[in-house]
Amino acid sequence: MATKPASGGSGAPAAAGLRPALGPSVWVPLRYLATAQAAFLLAVTWAIFEADALADHYYLSHTFALTHLITLGWISMTIMGAAYQLVPVALEAQLHSERIARWQYWFMLLGVIGMVAHFWNGHFNGMAWSAGLVLVAVLLFVWNMGATLWRLPRWGIVAKHVAASVSFLLATAIVGNLVALDKVLGFWRGEVLNIVHAHAHLAALGWVTMIIFGVAYRLIPMFALAADPDERLPHWQFWIFTAGVAGLYPAVLLGSRLQALFALLIAGGIALFVHQIVRIARGRKKPTLDWGVRTALTALAYLVALVPVGLALAAGLVPEGEFASRLAFAYGFLGLVGWASLTIIGMMHKIIPFLVWFHRYSGLVGTVPVPSLAQLYSEAWQRRGYWLLNLGTLGTAAGLLAASPGILRGGLAVLAAGAWIFGLNMLSIYRHLRRRPAPGPARAPGAAAKPQNTFLRRPLKKVQMQGGARCEVRGVLSPYVAAPRERANATDGPFSAAC
C-alpha cells in the first residue's frame, strides 16, 4: 500500500528533520528554554541567601547580579527561545536563519554568565565586555526576527507587536551597554539612576510586555478554543501602548513631569489588552481552562494591580524617600516575577510539552496510541506549584515593602519551592526526549509477543566458557556482543554472554 503526500503541504516529520512546520529544529528553542529554566531555579534559590541585601536599597551590585540573571538569563532567554518557535507559527512565515539562532545562543549564554559573575564581584571591566556579548546576541536576534518579518506580505497585529518589541530590545541593550561603559569610563559622572530606571522600563514594557501582548493575541484564542479577536481594538491598543513606552523612556531619562502622561497612555494600552483577553476568555468553547492558561491569566491580574502603582510613581504622588524606594523595588519585583515570570511559567506548560511531544511522538501518530501534551507532566504538581509561586511572590513583595529580611527569606523560600516544582515538572517532560525502541508493526490480537531487544540488569544464568571464563548470560541481545572467542559457546538460544 502506498500513501501519497497531501497536496496541502503535508510532509513526514522525520523527513523534515524533526522540525515543526515553519519553525526550526526543536533543539534550537529547547536549548534556550532549558537554559532559561536553569537560570530561574538558580536565581530564586540564590535569592534566599541574599535576603539581607534585598532588604536594603535596590542599587546594589549583588541585587543587580540577581536582577540580570532573572531579566536576561530567565526572561529574555525564554522569550528568544519561544520566539524562535512561536513567531514562525504565529506569523505563518519561515524563520530567516536557524544558524544565526544557534550562534546567538552561545553569545547570549556567555554574555549572561559574564554579566552576572562580574556584577557579583564588582568587576566592571569584565561586566562591560560581557554586556557587549549580550549586545551581539541581541543584534543577531534582531537581524533574524527582522529578516523573518521583512518577508511578510502584510503585517498583522502579531507582527507589529513583535517588530516593536525587538526594536525596544535593541534600544534597551544599547542603553544597557552605555551604562556598563559608564561604569568603566564614568562619562555620566555618577548620575545614572534615571538612566537605570528608563532602561528597566524599556526592557519590562517595551521588550517583554509588548511581545507577550502580541503573541497572546494568537495563543490565547488557540488554547481557549475561541475566535481570533477583531483586529481593530488590538491595533488601537498597539499604537497607544507603543506611544506610551516610546514617550515614557525619554521622560524618565530626563526626569520630566510628562512621564505621568505617557504612563497614562501605557495604562490605556494595558486596559484595552485586558478587555480583549476577557472577551476571548468569555467567548471560549473550551469548557475549562487548563492551569497553564490560568497561570498566564493570573499573571495578567498582577499587571493590572501594578498599573495604579506605576501611575502613582510616575505622577510623583508618592513622596520621595525610603517608602518610595521600597515601593519601587516591590513594583519592579512584581513586574518581573508576578507578571513576566508567571506568564512564562504558564506558557512553558504549553510550549515545552509541544516541542518534546513533537520530537518524541509526532512520527508515531496514527500507528500507536501516543500521550497527549497534558499527559507528559503532572497537573497535580502544576497546581501545587501555582499556589506556591503566587504565595511566594506576594510574600516576597511584602518583605520588600517592609524591608524585612525575615519576611523576605520566608517569601523567597516559598517562591523557590514553587519554582522547583515547576522545574521538576519540566524535567519530567524532558525525560520523554530519551530515545526508546521504535514500536514494531501492530500485533494481531492474541499473537505472542516478540522478544524485546533489551539487556536485562539481572543475569539470567551464569555459564562456564571454554577456557575457564565465567560469563553472565543476560536477556536476548544478539550474540555479537560477546567476544569472538566466546561467541560459539554462548549462543545457544536467543542469549548472549557478557564476560
Add this chain to the structure above:
Amino acid sequence: MATETGITEAQVLDALRHVIDPELGINLVDLGLIYDVAIEGQDVRVKMTLTTPGCPMHDSLVAGAERALGRIPGIVSAAVELVWSPPWNPNMISPEGMAAMQQGRQGPR
C-alpha cells in the same frame, strides 16, 4: 457506504478516530476537522482542515492521518488534502467531542 472492495466511510472515519489532537485530546473526526471522504475502489482521499492556519501540529496530524488510513485492510493508496475553506471553528466539534472535553479526557490512558 460500502464500495466494491468493501472499504466503507465508517472504516475510514474509525481509522481517523485513532489520530488525536495532542493539545485538545480529541480525535480528528470529533473535532470536526474531517470535511470530506472519497472512496474510489481501493483508493481513499480525505479532505481535512486544522484548527488554525499555521497550526504547529500541521505535519504530525496530516502525516498521522495518512498513516492511520494506511492501516485499513485492503487499501491501496490514501491521500490527505489539507483545505482551509470553510475555516474551522469550535462549533464544528461534535457533541461527543465536546462531552469528552468537558469530562477532561485527554488522550489515551
